[in-house]
Structures are given as structure tokens and as C-alpha cells.
Amino acid sequence: MIRGLYTAVTGLITGEAKQSTVTNNIANANTIGFKSDDLAIKKFDDVLIQNFDKIVNGQNTKTTIGSLSMGSKIDELNTNFAQGVFQVTDKPTDFAIEGSGFFTVQRDDGITTKNYYTRSGDFHVDGSGYLVTDNGDKVLGNNKDTNALEPILVGDGKLQVASDGNISINGENLYKFNTVDFADYNTLQKVGDNLFQGTNPIQNTNVTVKQNTLEKSNVNVTSEMVNMMSIMRNFESNQKIVQSIDETLGKAVNEVGTVR
Structure with missing residues (x-):
């Protein structure tokens, strides 16, 4: 009993x-x-x-x-990492990844700086001119001149993004989204704020990025x-x-x- x-x-x-x-x-x-x-x-x-x-x-x-x-x-x-439905918007700072892959963002808590990964592309430009998430984490891209991984500085320029992730500001190609993927999604852990933490990210160069589009929840x-x-x-x-x-x-x- x-x-x-x-x-x-x-x-x-x-x-x-x-x-x-x-x-x-x-x-x-x-x-x-x-x-x-x-x-x-x-x-x-x-x-x-x-x-x-x-x-x-x-x-x-x-x-x-x-x-x-x-x-x-x-x-x-x-x-469940299945892709959600796409929603077309009128904001040039809204992005969605078609297929597998994640945007890379950087969080600075004043003590340490860490990189995280997200499928949420509802970004905006902050007061300093950087492309950031709703939580203020800076979106990272590869500088086209130095190939360095750094926060994307938009300033007050006009933002245009090609389907391959190349970012043009006022018609000048300056960055490319640092989109990554993982060989084993079991290594990814949710850390809050719609972010993931993972090890051994793989550069995903074949990703398709959609501007003026958001991926809804699955x-x-x-x-x-x-x-x-x-x-x-x-x-x-x-x-x-x-x-x-x-x-x-x-x-x-x-x-x-x-x-x-």
C-alpha cells in the first residue's frame, strides 16, 4: 500500500x-x-x-x-526547433531566418560579455545607433572590411539586408549577419529572454534572411x-x-x- x-x-x-x-x-x-x-x-x-x-x-x-x-x-x-510561420511587417529592423540557424547577440552585464543565440529577429536601433534586441543585447555581424565579429552600427542610416544576410547601410555593404547553427541541438539551453546558450557554434553561410519579416512562435x-x-x-x-x-x-x- x-x-x-x-x-x-x-x-x-x-x-x-x-x-x-x-x-x-x-x-x-x-x-x-x-x-x-x-x-x-x-x-x-x-x-x-x-x-x-x-x-x-x-x-x-x-x-x-x-x-x-x-x-x-x-x-x-x-x-521543438521546428520553424514557425512567417509574418510580414513594415519595419526594416524586423528579420527572420528561413531554415536552420540563429542570430548571434552580445550581452554585456557590466562584468562579462557573452554571446547568445536567438531566432527572434524583432530588432531595433538604440540611442547609440546599434542594432539591438528588445532587451538591449547588441546584434553581431561580420565587418566586411576586417571580417571582425562586432556589434552592427546602423546610426541614422537606411538599413537594407539581402537574403544572404549581407547588410547595406545607405547603399554601402558594411556587415553580414553572424548566423550560426549547431551540429547537436541537444547542447542548446534556454537562458531566458528568448535566448539560447550553446557550445561549438558552426558558421551558417547558406542561411536565408528575410527583412520586414518575423518568425512567429511554433x-x-x-x-x-x-x-x-x-x-x-x-x-x-x-x-x-x-x-x-x-x-x-x-x-x-x-x-x-x-x-x-
């Missing part, structure tokens, strides 16, 4: 974690470039149940009853709502099992063996 209680409680724990994941997906259904997550669940190793109640020739003999599940646990969080709201209802039903079932076992244990403690 206690084992059954543990099994049901693990179902409650994993159900709560899956609900948090689905809720986060729904909350970001309108976030530009957002990639949905799915929480993978696996079971604990089964326990083999045996007893020695059977007597053969005067000796107790082992009898295998079967296996007992010990419940479920969280395996890993998987991100969250399927209908599917997520179905998942949410399924999770809630499973949670309620495990909750009822826990309550039933608790009531049975209460009777065993308070009533069984009571002198009447």
Missing part, C-alpha cells in the same frame, strides 16, 4: 512539472521566435515481486509474482490545450488514489485492532 502511495505521488510530481511546461508554452504563443518545449517522462525501474509461500516436498519454493512499477520521473526537457495552442486537459485528468486520478490510500491507512491505524 505504501508503494502505491509513492507511485501515485510521483505521478502528481511529474504532472505538475508537465503542467508548468505546457503553461509556459501557452504563455509564449505570441512571442516572436519562441520554440515550444516538451517534458519527457520515464518510469523508475520495476521491482520484481517474489515470495516463498509455496511449499514443495516440504520446502518453501520461490514463486515469481510479477513486476511492480515504482512510478514515473522527469527524464529531460526537449525543445506553439500549437490547440495541441497545448488538449495536453493541458489530459494532464489535469491524470493529476486528478492520482490525487484520488492518494486520498483513497490515505483513508485506508487512517482506518488501519485507528480502527483495526481496536477493542470494542
Whole structure:
């Protein structure tokens, strides 16, 4: 009975974690470039149940009853990197990547400077003339003269971007978006603000960049709502099992063996 209680409680724990994941997906259904997550669940190793109640020739003999599940646990969080739907805008600082790849941005927290990667191309020009994200992270590009990786300085010029990622300002080709890809997407980790952190980025020179375009979230709201209802039903079932076992244990403690 206690084992059954543990099994049901693990179902409650994993159900709560899956609900948090689905809720986060729904909350970001309108976030530009957002990639949905799915929480993978696996079971604990089964326990083999045996007893020695059977007597053969005067000796107790082992009898295998079967296996007992010990419940479920969280395996890993998987991100769906499928491309979202494109939305055409009227802003020249809106960009989208068609196919695989990420924009590279630089974050300076005053102590360290780190590079991150994003599919969200809703950029704008800040007060210093740099192309930045909504969070103020500077978008990086390769200088056409020095090939150095540096923040893209637009100033008050007119920004035009070709499909190969080459950036022209006032008609002069000055930069190219530093678009990268990864051999193994499992190495990518979400760090907040719609950014990813990864190791060993690969230069993606065959990328197609669309200007005046944004990539919408790839969250399927209908599917997520179905998942949410399924999770809630499973949670309620495990909750009822826990309550039933608790009531049975209460009777065993308070009533069984009571002198009447």
C-alpha cells in the first residue's frame, strides 16, 4: 500500500512539472521566435515481486509474482526547433531566418560579455545607433572590411539586408549577419529572454534572411490545450488514489485492532 502511495505521488510530481511546461508554452504563443518545449517522462525501474509461500516436498519454493512499477520521473526537457510561420511587417529592423540557424547577440552585464543565440529577429536601433534586441543585447555581424565579429552600427542610416544576410547601410555593404547553427541541438539551453546558450557554434553561410519579416512562435495552442486537459485528468486520478490510500491507512491505524 505504501508503494502505491509513492507511485501515485510521483505521478502528481511529474504532472505538475508537465503542467508548468505546457503553461509556459501557452504563455509564449505570441512571442516572436519562441520554440515550444516538451517534458519527457520515464518510469523508475520495476521491482520484481517474489515470495516463498509455496511449499514443495516440504520446502518453501520461490514463486515469481510479477513486476511492480515504482512510478514515473522527469527524464529531460526537449525543445521543438521546428520553424514557425512567417509574418510580414513594415519595419526594416524586423528579420527572420528561413531554415536552420540563429542570430548571434552580445550581452554585456557590466562584468562579462557573452554571446547568445536567438531566432527572434524583432530588432531595433538604440540611442547609440546599434542594432539591438528588445532587451538591449547588441546584434553581431561580420565587418566586411576586417571580417571582425562586432556589434552592427546602423546610426541614422537606411538599413537594407539581402537574403544572404549581407547588410547595406545607405547603399554601402558594411556587415553580414553572424548566423550560426549547431551540429547537436541537444547542447542548446534556454537562458531566458528568448535566448539560447550553446557550445561549438558552426558558421551558417547558406542561411536565408528575410527583412520586414518575423518568425512567429511554433506553439500549437490547440495541441497545448488538449495536453493541458489530459494532464489535469491524470493529476486528478492520482490525487484520488492518494486520498483513497490515505483513508485506508487512517482506518488501519485507528480502527483495526481496536477493542470494542
